[in-house]
Amino acid sequence: MGIIEKIQQIQEELARTQKNKATEYHIGLLKGKLARYRQQLLEPAPGSSSSPGQGFEVSKSGDARVALIGFPSVGKSSLLSKITKTKSEVAQYAFTTLTSVPGVLEYNGAEIQILDLPGIIQGASEGKGRGRQVVATAKTADLILMVLDATKPEEQRVILERELEAVGIRLNKERPNIYLKIKKTGGVKFNAISPPKYLNERLVSDILKDYKVHNAEVLIRDENCTVEDFIDIINSSHRSYIPCLYAYNKIDAVSLEEVDRIARQPHSTVISVAMDLGLDDLLERIWADLSLLRIYTKPKGQAPDFTEPMVVRAAHNSVENVCDSIHREIKNKFRYAMVWGASTKHSPQRCGLQHRVAEGDVITLFTKS
Ligand SMILES: Nc1nc2c(ncn2[C@@H]2O[C@H](COP(=O)(O)OP(=O)(O)OP(=O)(O)O)[C@@H](O)[C@H]2O)c(=O)[nH]1
Ligand SMILES: [Mg+2]
Structure with missing residues (x-):
């Protein structure tokens, strides 16, 4: 058997x-x-050398990765083309997108990679269509943006959740x-x-x-x-524990009452890419769900540059992590940091590598010469 x-x-x-x-x-x-x-x-x-994601994987870039997962023709490519400078083919027929198409969303000074992916259907995790590769790619994301058709909201969501579950992805759940x-x-x-x-x-x-x-x-x-x-x-x-935001597209095609009902579901937001509705709110929600922090570095004796934040993950927010994202070698020469902002009791405060920074903090690093 x-x-x-x-x-x-x-x-x-x-x-x-x-x-x-x-x-x-x-x-x-x-x-x-x-x-x-x-x-x-x-x-x-x-004996086979191919991994499920092979020939499909796009290298990670920017501060975080968001994967667009959804049935065919729900508007994933339309959304990518709207919120990034990348144009991904849009058409009325199913399975228009056949590979992964990366775009960059610039938001709050961060660069967020948005991955447009082929549509998936029931059975994807067992290898239907390009399903295996799509779900394998979803596993690499910091946030899954599940794009759903507002005219058939629950039926699509339940099927997709099951497909992602089957490959070990756990949505909006802690270990x-x-x-x-x-x-x-x-x-x-x-x-x-x-x-x-x-x-x-x-x-x-x-x-x-x-x-x-x-x-x-x-x-x-x-x-x-x-x-x-x-x-x-x-x-x-x-197993991968990944946050998921449900974006219900095509709300131009359903009643106001229905839009209101969907919008009240947890982790959900309603949009119409075609009519330009709800997109600002969607970006805000993506940002919040990614849990990114903006940190500003201040060179000694100069004002901080508030136009160019450094972006760190809320889960990796030690001064040591800040050092690592500037340069691999810095922490070896580290003496102390001066930090201004919400993470300190008084400003500035002298901090070590273990100190955890907060959103909007300003930091100056002092190193051995
Ligand atoms: N009514 C309505 N139609 C939309 C909206 N957004 C996209 N569409 C249409 O939906 C169709 C499919 O859009 P795509 O962006 O190609 O969908 P996709 O999810 O990328 O599809 P696949 O690549 O096949 O998985 C196109 O005809 C779009 O014009 C919307 O907000 N409202
Ligand atoms: Mg597409």
Whole structure:
């Protein structure tokens, strides 16, 4: 039996099995197996040198990358052509775009790479169309901008979410708070900070066994962690936690009430590329979801240049990160930094490499000559 048949078999069994306390354990094991086969499916066949993204990957540039993911003809290329200087072919028929087309969005002094991609459909993650390459590229993005047709909003969103999930992308979700360390001996040691609602020692050990892990330390730090969360932790090298913004395009084609309803959904924004509606708001939302900070460097004895910010990620905002984004060698010569702004108690404040900067801070680096 091939992997696809095995996957189908498990999916059928999951569909037939009623969810209740008695079947919880069995369902958990099935889910673990399913994730393992899905992973095998995504790995290139032994002997073939091609990775799923090959011949497709555009090199990363700028301060961040946003991938446009959506069904054919929802207006991805129209959007790229509108918000960047790049022109990507637009047409009425499906599958107009056949490869990835990068453009640059200049915003708040940052350069944000926007990747227009071919449309994807149900089955993309299993290799339909250029789906495999598209979802593999999506995995490299700092933000997924899911472009949806406002005339069929839910149906497209649910299918695309499922396709991205299938390749290990987790949208708008934090990495589950579970500690797992695989060991050489000692069996499975199971601990939890408070009694987990959906996990127990037997289930966790048996899922691990299916992955041929017999010795490990497991600590469930959050009682709400699910079986899916635990499976994600086992497969953590194949999981990407990426923020996602849903952009509903073509609102010129639906009623005001419908626009209002869609706009209230979480992580959602409504636009009409054709009618130029909602685009400023969209850019603001992209910026916010990327969590970028603007830092201004001030040469000693001169005024800072507020026209040219340095852009750093909110998650990597130490003075050391600032040094690294200027030059690889700088931190070796680092003595201290003077920082003005929201991150300091008084301005200026003398700071070390570990200090974390905030949006709008001004910084001067003092180095050994
Ligand atoms: N009514 C309406 N039509 C739009 C809007 N934006 C784009 N379109 C039309 O939708 C069609 C498809 O646009 P594209 O930008 O090529 O769509 P795509 O998502 O890039 O499609 P693929 O490359 O095939 O995946 C074109 O005829 C556009 O003119 C909009 O806001 N409103
Ligand atoms: Mg296109």
